[in-house]
Amino acid sequence: MLKLYDNGIYLVHGETICSCPEEVAQKTGRIVDAKEAEKGTMAYGILQAHNKSGDPDQLQLKFDSMTSHDITYVGIIQTARASGMKQFPLPYVLTNCHNSLCAVGGTINEDDHKFALSAAHKYGGIYVPTNMANIHSYNRETMAGGGKMILGSDSHTRYGALGTMAVGEGGGELAKQLLGRTYDFARPQVIAIYLTGKPRPGIGPHDVALSICGAVYKKGYVKNKVMEFVGPGIAGLPIEYRNAIDVMTTETTCWSSIWVTDEETQRYYTIHGRPQDFKKLQPAEVAYYDGCVYIDLSTIESTIAMPMHPSNTYTIHELQANAADILHAVQEEANKQIKGAKMNLDSKFHDGAIWVDQGEIAGCAGGTFDNICAAADILRGKSCGNGVFTLSIYPGSMPALAELYKNGRANDLVNAGAIMRECFCGPCFGAGDCPANGEFSVRHTTRNFPNREGSKPGEGQMSSVALMDARSIAATAANGGKLTAATDLDVEYTNPEYHYNASLYEKRVYNGWGKAEPDAELRFGPNIKDWPEMPALTNDLLVKVCSYITDPVTTTDELIPSGETSSYRSNPERLSEFALSRRDPQYVGRSKEMRAIERDREVGKALPEEVMKVYEALTKAGIANDSANTDIGSTIFANMPGDGSAREQAASCQRVMGASANFAKQYATKRYRSNCINWGMTPFLVENPEVFELGDYIFVPSIREAVLENKASFSAYAVKPDGTVTEFPVSTGALTEAERQIIADGCLINYYRNNQ
Template identity: 55%
Template structure:
């Protein structure tokens, strides 16, 4: 189904792949092209550097780069977007940094806390704040239930050749010719303040599609097959995926978008597709024909790697707990259910690290087939028009088992309206499905939470541990498996017995789509270019400004507050989703939940050190006797040979106390900045990792003033919870641009040296860390 080539390839005329085109004569190349039915090349010779500039990604990145050097990108985006879990913190950060008005269109959607079901008034208070900010600064405000964030951006804001930055990891509009990047909030703050998004030019990976999917195979099946092939080996990590090849033309725009939004789960930086007449028709239907232009690789384009996908060989897939890459064909699972489920149970139990909970899937087997409890189709991945039309055609009879529930969330009100008009929703509701308004909750644990020990199949984006909403601390454990909407409908028709849609589909249904823009015209606030500076921001009682953060001290003494040896640590584990979402406008309250499901003792350890650091700062500021802290600094003072009072006082005055966590590969998943900022609110000064799972998590650490250290594999064995880590001269090391920083682990049994790496930091990133956070940096 999916073939990987871990070396550079040339794409000629958008059709012919070759590894050595630069070493062949033009006559030979043109002969090969002629056999493939392509026109001859017009170039006189082929060289790699020129061919690199033949990719679609290069064309778009170059057009948005302000540095003058294509290898060192400083990007400005055409539009920004955030939802109601993130825009409050972003606007408050930008406001504290001098924001006057939004310089580019900034879309504020309300699709995560839109149920307003937790915490009294606080969710709607956030929405009122968002509208007041859109009015004051000149933004675009999409009220609750109108659209999920990415569907609105597809329908109203994407454009061929554009770039959009969003504070949500699934900011992906590549199928529409738009490069979307999901990042933490501080990166949006930079854009709001007229600054740039700074990265080295990324490698570009060709995703070459050929063939055509069989009836019953949907976009989630293709996406899961790709994710299975590329995630664990980091094949496309922090790279751009560029979808090309003859198979693209065999996919509708909805189908392409369904694959594209899931590229986030590969850990890539961004994605883009070649565009064609079907994309032109999409823009025409949505009343924006001027936003279309044809995007395709140059006649010679060089890609750093290749993912080759034969669409005709893709089968219905299922991603079992607890990651989208843990994918199998449904046919495989049905043939070998016991063996596969026991393997998944064993791995899942390791991830849970809770001996009081037993993760069990084999009890769901009925006559050798997996029987699930619930189906959900929702959000930016599942709730598309074509997915739901296909479900209506498959689910032609009532759901026969009342223990199986099916919930469907069309991704926007215009999609909902058209599904009403063509009677697809009527068919689904008569069959027993429940239809809701646009909502992202089922994707992150704020809606359709299964019962204890329940198994839900979902066409959403993620199935991380507890992301479905269960609380292991309360003895609750449920799980999610990811599937395509078509196979979810086939399973529903079979009473919850896992069934691939290819068993029931003989054709791929299509219905015309009519977009009614009036839905948005009557409800969405369009204020871009029309700020009202005299408008007051409306603060609810839960909305709080960020606390103050100190600059980086001369030295650091850090308590190791958590050590996580899992292969990957998700942002859901760093700061839980679900019920905590309502607290994201209050950073101090939210921080109480940091690592709550992974290491419940972390918050107490971090706060104990933070209290001592605040005491130290107060004594230093007031000229008090810092000797009162001698006991806390005991592990450090004991190693000093010069024990004069002046030396010891000076050491305490210049050494900041803080906390640090170690995780092997932290930061997979959501772009939420709170995974980093919550540590900072609790006095965190650093993370230590073997590597960071995503660029966006590492960026969040830096923007909140935390040191993104890495170490060599094996060195983590020396780190234990409650160890002290002393990093002398850290401020000078950061200022000097050092990429290797000596440190010492202080244990009761003695010292262990540790080399901390601080690589690939830009000058501005080092200045942000020195200042203590992005807010402090701009305040200077």
């Protein structure tokens, strides 16, 4: 049973759900109101402990530590350097788990790793060498702590099961912390995730997490809110089980998460040599939540998320019972979004079964010690077969891998035909074990977005990815690729003890926190470039619509593809050439034309005839304009852009390519909207985007004034090629004072330069 409550609830003594104050009074003998009881959540206490504003509703947060991986840390450090940073003011973990296998571009990946090591020396950071751990395994093992807050530039920065509120954001927000500034945010609502019951044997954390994603994502039930895990069901879950559920909360579009902590949490910290970092967390006697997701864990079934989103969920038995119909429906729905080669799932149903070509157990969600041991229990003495099907295992960290070697589970997997791989996140974002064209992969990873597995539909390459729990992947492997639910097998799960070897990190990780070496030189590779100059916002703005996307949701991976393109992450100009390349290949050319026009305008060159006709049409319509003092740029429209990754490149690449704004009905995540703001792109909201289309111009007069004054609504004008001018209302949504000035200054770097 999984139920969403229509209204807020009161939780009494951490277990009893009440719908109104009268019920609470019957249970406790006292009357409470929602405003007072909302202070009883765990989230409220942690947020206020980190809030520097003095206003409990308008937060200005400072974090305890930060973390980034090798797709994001160069840009963040470069932004902070350009803004005046002298040393890291808080512990900053730099991991190397995303571009450690990509060979694209020659030496440039390892050049970035050396840059990070030199930065750790110069500024006092923590450097985790390549293949030692994925970003979130390392932070769980060494940095999380009860009541702490961690900010990461990876969207799956979630350590709630360890009592740490963690937030995944774009690089600009991390740069602010490096400059001693705060993370400004209106206090989020809190949703109770109430767990009861106990999972059946064979049901793993991905089954639970995918069931939650399927229930809440499309409804926006937890969007930009905190998911607070409570209820008696938590006590029966091992800590790694909780961690693996928790990391998937990102896929619900929540802002952060936090769990009740108990003896199991305390045991985790003790095993990892940090008993002092445990803190008992639980709601107050009465706590008010803005909603509730009620989950009876005993009813969860083996689950699969079909292409192309973690919320596109079915039970495996449901899929098997209606295989032909569901596979075809998923295939056709996916193909509506794909430009180029098409997905073919129909062919995967034959001989009375669904057949998959590849299995992956990897990363922060799948590569946990417990998951891999469960897979070994299923595959012990069996074989994956010598057919098409392959199975790869990517453990989360070297300490976990060492223990798998020591206790024999790695041997069980290898003897069954599985491949043990590095501590690497690649299968999650298309940089490792990319399937062959037309193949179908099942993965215990976090995402199955378009192109996330490495497809290039525009070049005739298309494969498919579904998400499943490690247990069902192992069951499928035991049947040679025949899709199988783990609950259909009779398995004795051994649940071996974990023994953590801290010396593996002590021997290899450089910990320079508190030991900055100001005279140390940064090591720059030839691909590491400074950010280009960004212009300040002029009073009026003229943009051309260079991409118009009508999909319900546009992911970060569609805005800037992951995989091999990420190798150019440290070269803003080079990386920007990939913007929207797999969703709208013509975008870059269109936007570059507008960038060239603006650069010519800035040096006094005449505007092209097309632009002059726009100004003539505006003048004819009686709309005042000043072409000599109007910034000209590009823009995109998407219904709901920015779901998924926190990578700031989704916005910065547009900006480098000449973009000045985004237009959207709504933004999928706070982090993508923040990325737009931090790179000086106005995040317009529009209710009726049908008034303009691809190739039209949009003129926004007095935009600087509207932004600085945070006007609720103001006018924009769509200008069509035939000279037709249509007025329509736009807004920017609520902007903090700093955000308003960042947009006006042109980007975060300019803002700090102007306010040193």
